[in-house]
Each structure stands twice: as structure tokens, then as C-alpha cells.
Amino acid sequence: MDNELENLVNGIADGSVRSLAGMITCVENRTTGWLEAMKKIYSKTGHARVIGITGPPGAGKSTLTDRLTRTLLDKGLSVGVIAVDPSSPFSGGALLGDRLRMKDVSALEGVFVRSMATRGALGGLSLAARDVVKIMDAFGKDFILVETVGVGQDEIEVVKTADLVMVVCVPGMGDGIQAIKAGIMEIADIFVVNKADIEGADSVVKDIQAMLSMSTDKGKKTIQVLKTVATSGDGITELVDTLFQELEATKKKAGRQRDRIKEEIIGLLEREVSRLIHKRLDHNDKLDVSVDKILARECDPYSVVQEITDDYIK
Numbered sequence: 001m002d003n004e005l006e007n008l009v010n011g012i013a014d015g016s017v018r019s020l021a022g023m024i025t026c027v028e029n030r031t032t033g034w035l036e037a038m039k040k041i042y043s044k045t046g047h048a049r050v051i052g053i054t055g056p057p058g059a060g061k062s063t064l065t066d067r068l069t070r071t072l073l074d075k076g077l078s079v080g081v082i083a084v085d086p087s088s089p090f091s092g093g094a095l096l097g098d099r100l101r102m103k104d105v106s107a108l109e110g111v112f113v114r115s116m117a118t119r120g121a122l123g124g125l126s127l128a129a130r131d132v133v134k135i136m137d138a139f140g141k142d143f144i145l146v147e148t149v150g151v152g153q154d155e156i157e158v159v160k161t162a163d164l165v166m167v168v169c170v171p172g173m174g175d176g177i178q179a180i181k182a183g184i185m186e187i188a189d190i191f192v193v194n195k196a197d198i199e200g201a202d203s204v205v206k207d208i209q210a211m212l213s214m215s216t217d218k219g220k221k222t223i224q225v226l227k228t229v230a231t232s233g234d235g236i237t238e239l240v241d242t243l244f245q246e247l248e249a250t251k252k253k254a255g256r257q258r259d260r261i262k263e264e265i266i267g268l269l270e271r272e273v274s275r276l277i278h279k280r281l282d283h284n285d286k287l288d289v290s291v292d293k294i295l296a297r298e299c300d301p302y303s304v305v306q307e308i309t310d311d312y313i314k
């Protein structure tokens, strides 16, 4: 491992915030040696509880994250926040205001905030976010809050890796809860109807409960629907209590952890295999010969793939 990364890994063990930030940057940029550094810190992970916070743009996710962070700090717990910025200009939202709010909490002792862009993450956002979670975990954060706008598959993949997923809804979302993508509804462990100070919150709660009762996934645990006013702090105590209860309950489900690890291995493997394929075939003369043959209809792509895979397996 490169000296700089080695220093960062050691710095993390010593609780250096600069090393924490530095290692995240190196891993995000895939600086040579990043993989070795990840291997080194892995044994120190597994302590942090990871909460995914998702929902439509402007639902109050950041304001809630801010409240949750402060409440956890009051309990003597340390917090890492990962804010996945929507890079689309159409997702609306209070991006600037967002940043300002996050800056507020990042100034607090025991809080580390990191923003990640949806686009341009090397190796895919969900893998990159997982790496950042692990680094914060190894650093010793008790809780890691991951905020994403629940708009794309990428963002859904990110929160799916959390121990617990909180889906934030708001009153007046047009056609009730229809506005929330189906994929998000399915990954929710807790529903929060934020902006409960606005008319229509109760009917959103009812809509969600009705939807949950229609769920085909019977025998699953009951999913709580809570109301909050993130701006005033109403309902936050109840929300935190519920979070702790649910985390306790999920801890008992060892299967979830195992599934997570299997999924991660498969994800990493897929990426590696794809990298190897490109490395070997991108500038390969033999492939050009095959292409010529296919163009002349002397051969077909299926047979070529079979030949190549047979070759690999040998």
C-alpha cells in the first residue's frame, strides 16, 4: 500500500477526522492502493447502525436528518451523514438550503458530513456509498445516516444497503402516495409523514396504512407510520424511539446480514468480471477477426461468446 494511504488507515484508527476525509477521497477516486486500504479497515467495521432516509424532493429529509443527528448526539452517540446529492436539475429541491443545513450539523462535535454526487461515482454509486459507510464505520461512528432523494434506481440501491430504511412522505403529494415510486414503498421499514403541520397529513397516513394492509407480503412485520414536523421537532422523540426498537428487531434477523454480504460479494464480482472482460477484449485482434466473420455471416455472436467463455473456464 502506498505510504499516504497507509498513513490515512493509521490515522483513522487514531480517530483523525482529516484521515477519515482523506481516505474517503482516495477511495472515491480509486487512488492506487485503495482496495488494500479497504481490506485493512474491514475488520473494524460492523459496529455502526446505518439508516437510509429517502423520499421525494423537498420532503424534509435533510431537516429530519439534522434533527435525528442532534437527538443521537444528545444520547452520547457519534454520527456520520452521507448526503447523496441529486445531480439532476429537475429534482427541484432546496439543494443550496440543504447544504447550509448540513453545514450546521457538520460543525457539531462528533458529526462528520460527506456529500456524494449521484453522477460520476466510479464503480457505481451504491458501491461507492457502501465504501464510504464502511470507512465511517471503521472510524467508529455509532450511527450513519444516508440521505438520498428517492427518484432513481441508483438511489434505491444505496438505501437498500442500510440496516433500516425510512421513507419520508408529505401531505399534498398530488395523487396521494401514488407519487412515490413503487420501488421505494417496498424497501421501507418505517414511514414518516413529515410536514404534519400542513393539512392532509392524516389522510396520507391513512393512505399508507391502507396500502400496507393490501401488501401481498403477508406475515411480514407491521410497518410503523409516524407523523413528524421536522422544522419544530414534533414527533422526533417518537421517531427515534421507533428507530431504536426496529434496529433491535432487525439485529435479531441474522439472515439479513448474510444476504447483504452475499449481495455485496456478487456485486463486487460482477464489477470485477466486467472489468476483466473489457481489459482483455477492448484492444484484441482476435475479437476483430471474429467481428469480420460475423459481418460476413460466417459466424454468429452466440458462438463467439461461447468460445470466449470456454476459453476463460479452461
Ligand SMILES: Nc1nc2c(ncn2[C@@H]2O[C@H](COP(=O)(O)OP(=O)(O)OP(=O)(O)O)[C@@H](O)[C@H]2O)c(=O)[nH]1
Pocket: 056, 057, 058, 059, 060, 061, 062, 063, 064, 092, 093, 094, 095, 097, 098, 149, 194, 195, 196, 197, 198, 228, 229, 230, 231, 232
Ligand atoms: N411546514 C413544514 N416545512 C418543513 C418541514 N420539514 C421541512 N420543511 C421545509 O421544507 C423545505 C425542504 O426541506 P429539506 O429538509 O431541505 O427537504 P429535503 O427532502 O432534504 O429536500 P431535497 O434534499 O432537496 O430533496 C425546507 O424549506 C424546510 O424548512 C415540516 O415539518 N413542516
Ligand SMILES: [Mg+2]
Pocket: 061, 062, 063, 098, 147
Ligand atoms: Mg435534502
